[in-house]
Amino acid sequence: MTTVIDMPPSLDDHSFEQIFDQLAQIPPDEKILLDARRTRWASPFGLTALLTVAQTRLERPALAVPENDDTASYWSRASFFKHAENLYDISGRLPRSRQASESSVLLEVTPVVHTQDIHTVVENIQQRARIILQEKLHLQSKITMRFTMVLSEICQNVIEHAGTGGWVAVQSYKWQQRLGGRNVVVIAVCDAGMGFRKSLESAQGPRPHDDRWGDGMALEDTIMKGVSRFRDPGRGQGLAGVKRFIGTWDGKLSVRSGTARIAIVPEWDPGDDPMREGLAQFPGAQVQITIPERMADA
């Protein structure tokens, strides 16, 4: 039996919860079909999380590609299908494969498995990041190096903590409704590994007597308090640097792991919650960083 999962028209970190909700009801060895035919848009989170979903399934899943040519073409330019073909049985018409020439794609969907992958990501993104961040988002020139540092640190977390590979993608786009139609640049890094709670438990052991212990507290300990599973006192500086970067550039950070999601919520996104617990279980960690355009009067 194949269970069909309907994908929303717009696929981002919020709407992806609908997919997580449906997935949580289906045993991992059951065949699923992710139906993206009516999907018109996907954020980097949507694309990387979609690849991650396939990695959680014991039975190779199927994917129905978007019917909209522009959407399918964009997913192709973002190198999504290149990787999806290895993970999904694809149905529908795939656009002819092309390398990303789209200026809004800062970094195509890229696997993060080995240290060398991070070197490749960093080498590839710097020139494009400079153009987008300075010319499109009107940010100071010094942001380019910091942005790449943050990207490197977030990708390292996958290699060091996930226990499996993950995916990274970076894209800039213009928000239609939020932030008065400002441009943003979004980094998404998703994996289906052990997640934050198991990572901490691997060093400290489970905490059966702590009623609060769970995915939410593990996220809080790691993201907000800088707790690391490593004894090395130098650990945890990457995430600390990411938080400083977020603060400096008025950005937003959200991390979902297991059944919880933590976020550093800026003033421009008052509707989001700093902490959400009781979400549908999904393995690994899914990170998103959003940096908005700086307006002239900001």
Added chain:
Amino acid sequence: MISHIDVSSVLRRSVCDLYSNLVTRPTGAAVRIGIEHHLDEIGDKALAVLDFSHVGLLDFSCADEIVAKLLMQYVSVDIPRREVYFVFYGMNESHLEAIEAVLERHDLALVTQLADGASHLMGTVDREQRTAWEKVCELGSARAAELADATGVPADKAELMLQTLWRRRLVIRQESGYFPVRGAAAGLNPGGLLADGTPGGGGVELS
């Protein structure tokens, strides 16, 4: 002996010929080991100029592996591997940001030489230490009595301060007094001055 170590070359030699960015902990560890091998060959007392001029990006993890762990072996222990002084040269603003963060985390300090040629202290240094260090730089060299005269602190306190700076390898201790750690003279071409074994301009020939 003064030794110039091009960190970018160590990266290419130790990790990959194509890389120009110092990112990830494994990369940092490999580069640090490469630097340590170099230091093993330059004698028991040396000044190492770590040149970051050709390094693109330095992330926090790599800064921790290279800078903090190097300093912790040679500076921040009672019996260091050997008497090595470091000058960090050619760092850009983003390098400085990453390094500043790791120095704070580990309560470390170092001497850096920026494009203007002047030496600066970075990291965790209290006001008295900074004042003493700046005075030694200003004087060119100082014994405890000279530092006491110049700063108005008692001689025993000045001696203690100089010893503290020396233990942190922020000044060089010689028989003739304490000298500032410097890699090259201000305004001069560092490429010519910082080659292995060449005198350190405003610094000191180590004996």
